[in-house]
Amino acid sequence: MTAVTPNPMSAVPAFCEGIQYFGDTVPGFDAYGQAPAIAEGQKAIASSTDQAAVYQTMLAADALRYLILQVTASKASGHPGGFASQAEAYAALVMLGHKNIITEVGHHAPGFYSGMFLDRSLEAMGIKTVQQLRDRFREKHGLLGHLSGYIPGILAPAGPLGQGQHFAMAAALLHRNTLFPYTVGDGGLGEPYIMSSMAHFHTAYPEATNFLPVLVWNGFSQEHHSMVSLKSNEEMLAFWRGNGFEEVILVDAKAFDDQNQPGDYVDSTAFSFEQRLAFTEAVLAGVDQAAKSALSGKLTVFIIKQLKGAGVHARGAKSHNLYAHHTLDNPDIVTALQARALSGKAWELVRTNFERSNGGPSAKTAVTESELPLPALGQLPLEEYAVGGDPKVSTTSMGRLVAAVGQRDRNYIVTNADGNEASGIANINQALKIIHPTTDDLYNQSPTGQVYEPLSEDACAGLAAGLALMGSRTLWCSYESFAINGLPIWQTVTQAMSELRRPTPSTVTLFTAGALEQGRNGWTHQRPEVEAYFAAMMRNGNVFPLFPPDANSIQVCYDWALTTKNKGIVITASKSPLPIRTTFAQAQQGLEQGAVTLQEIAGTEGGKLVVLAVIGDMTLIPALEAATFLETEGLAVRVVSIVNPRRLYRASDVAWDTCSEADGTFLDDAGFAALFGGDALLGITGGASGMLEPIMLRSTSKRDTFAWKRGETTASAGELMAFNGLTAEAIAKRAIELVH
Numbered sequence: 001m002t003a004v005t006p007n008p009m010s011a012v013p014a015f016c017e018g019i020q021y022f023g024d025t026v027p028g029f030d031a032y033g034q035a036p037a038i039a040e041g042q043k044a045i046a047s048s049t050d051q052a053a054v055y056q057t058m059l060a061a062d063a064l065r066y067l068i069l070q071v072t073a074s075k076a077s078g079h080p081g082g083f084a085s086q087a088e089a090y091a092a093l094v095m096l097g098h099k100n101i102i103t104e105v106g107h108h109a110p111g112f113y114s115g116m117f118l119d120r121s122l123e124a125m126g127i128k129t130v131q132q133l134r135d136r137f138r139e140k141h142g143l144l145g146h147l148s149g150y151i152p153g154i155l156a157p158a159g160p161l162g163q164g165q166h167f168a169m170a171a172a173l174l175h176r177n178t179l180f181p182y183t184v185g186d187g188g189l190g191e192p193y194i195m196s197s198m199a200h201f202h203t204a205y206p207e208a209t210n211f212l213p214v215l216v217w218n219g220f221s222q223e224h225h226s227m228v229s230l231k232s233n234e235e236m237l238a239f240w241r242g243n244g245f246e247e248v249i250l251v252d253a254k255a256f257d258d259q260n261q262p263g264d265y266v267d268s269t270a271f272s273f274e275q276r277l278a279f280t281e282a283v284l285a286g287v288d289q290a291a292k293s294a295l296s297g298k299l300t301v302f303i304i305k306q307l308k309g310a311g312v313h314a315r316g317a318k319s320h321n322l323y324a325h326h327t328l329d330n331p332d333i334v335t336a337l338q339a340r341a342l343s344g345k346a347w348e349l350v351r352t353n354f355e356r357s358n359g360g361p362s363a364k365t366a367v368t369e370s371e372l373p374l375p376a377l378g379q380l381p382l383e384e385y386a387v388g389g390d391p392k393v394s395t396t397s398m399g400r401l402v403a404a405v406g407q408r409d410r411n412y413i414v415t416n417a418d419g420n421e422a423s424g425i426a427n428i429n430q431a432l433k434i435i436h437p438t439t440d441d442l443y444n445q446s447p448t449g450q451v452y453e454p455l456s457e458d459a460c461a462g463l464a465a466g467l468a469l470m471g472s473r474t475l476w477c478s479y480e481s482f483a484i485n486g487l488p489i490w491q492t493v494t495q496a497m498s499e500l501r502r503p504t505p506s507t508v509t510l511f512t513a514g515a516l517e518q519g520r521n522g523w524t525h526q527r528p529e530v531e532a533y534f535a536a537m538m539r540n541g542n543v544f545p546l547f548p549p550d551a552n553s554i555q556v557c558y559d560w561a562l563t564t565k566n567k568g569i570v571i572t573a574s575k576s577p578l579p580i581r582t583t584f585a586q587a588q589q590g591l592e593q594g595a596v597t598l599q600e601i602a603g604t605e606g607g608k609l610v611v612l613a614v615i616g617d618m619t620l621i622p623a624l625e626a627a628t629f630l631e632t633e634g635l636a637v638r639v640v641s642i643v644n645p646r647r648l649y650r651a652s653d654v655a656w657d658t659c660s661e662a663d664g665t666f667l668d669d670a671g672f673a674a675l676f677g678g679d680a681l682l683g684i685t686g687g688a689s690g691m692l693e694p695i696m697l698r699s700t701s702k703r704d705t706f707a708w709k710r711g712e713t714t715a716s717a718g719e720l721m722a723f724n725g726l727t728a729e730a731i732a733k734r735a736i737e738l739v740h
Contacts, residue, residue, distance in 0.1 A: 505562075
């Protein structure tokens, strides 16, 4: 096609303002472009073999490629190559009415933004023209470099590889009659959990096949050949079939090449017009077959094999991103834009199809654009234990509430890497049953259970966090020492929730068997460093690590967590029987104010005041012993249990006001002084010292910290605490040094 520039704007639709090049003629338009292939009042094309539909799918692919390059080059930044290699597949999905599309490839963001622009979703954020699309790309409060929850019509965030399948599977579970395609790059296919997480999900939910991986097999990763680039088509088919996929549909551009392009990966935009149509028709028919297969109960994958960078400024890994010289004046950019240029009428046709697809803009029709209705939970069966009474296992007390939630909300899912019984929450399994195709009462297994137990923290965190993002209640349970393997997607979701334009249930976790309980299991089971991860995330504004000191407090904490929206709530508690130290009222105070006083010793007249600020339940044991000794020295002592350290920051320390469903409650200076004011302050934790930061920032007392150093194999919690210097003797000694 030929291009002319400039083009008088009066000849093109208003939304095209900002497009630099237009084609004055588009081959085939007179024959196939006279009416939109998606008819008025329809949500999809009538037939995948209709030549007008095929032609208009090809136009849509070119429109996407043009917009990607126009937008990224306007900032000389961004990633056009990966999405460009599968533009026909994305266009085919849209033409077939499937717009609930997810990706695990953050670098596909410019393509997804282009799709949302074409279907008018971005008008919800004031982007009505291509010029505005260009202006807002990679700008704050605009179109971020990677997908986020802030963008209208985008179902899920994307950035770290190996996560997209979790969002697609979660959505598929909640919306059984809707297709959720997700694009996965061949460069990211080597991420360790993609295939295993889908395999476990399919075993647990064999009927929920309405998610569709779309493998973008383009031969290249970000800076080099992909590690699967040498596989033959037969080997790739066998790989997916060997991982349990019944229907594997592969469309290889090489089979349609009439330009003698070298190598196994070719660019369809270089084909003759007739062969471009033939390739597009194969993609459209293949996607249609894959969609119908996935929706009919078969685990299905669609694979498009086409050279990375097809139709943009470069090919192969060199097309992955733009560099500073790739401005709109760069010859490679100009040439590519002119080659993809469409006429004003073609742009109007593409936009009409995109807008009609699925019944309207994704910003109005995507499943995540409205709140998922949730059943009311009513009053949970909280049970208040007497202070000083028989010791109770905190996790078991919470498990009883979890069971009640699951019985009242059948969509509620608990995930755990096969360890609920070991964590003191066997009552969850007993009440809700482990999801397993083998029914076995001894092991609390049932195909209709609500406890999801893959041996993968990534899969546990992925489904739980994904479901929460999609609008459902969940709980991810883990040992604190193992949780690190599931945190990447949990962090992705909490960040997305902080930007989300709708309320959704918080993603809640229960981490048990802290390091102090795992001494005899060796250092592999001791990783309280994970608490430093959460400590840093507190400053994001929507992350709340909670440390209930007993079985009463944990019930109050979980009851509160269920009422919150768009937050990440981490409950860390012991699986050992421990004393009851708080009433419900005190537990509520600790949750709301951040901490609660457990013991106050007056000391002798004129004695100095030592404050022991303690995070955790087992760490209270040496702290309270130290308080007893300090009393004999005539010192006044206040033992404070820190339950909700996020409340103890100053408001200016935390980005709370930037968060969706913002929570701006912080303990004021007078309240802080009442809890932590004294002559000496010792912050004590069995985990990472970073969790004590809000106290250390605000305190003006002489102060010090006692915290985890490293793991060791020991015979008891006391021995492990001693190894880390967490003893009553050491605490008392340091307190005396500070006050004298």
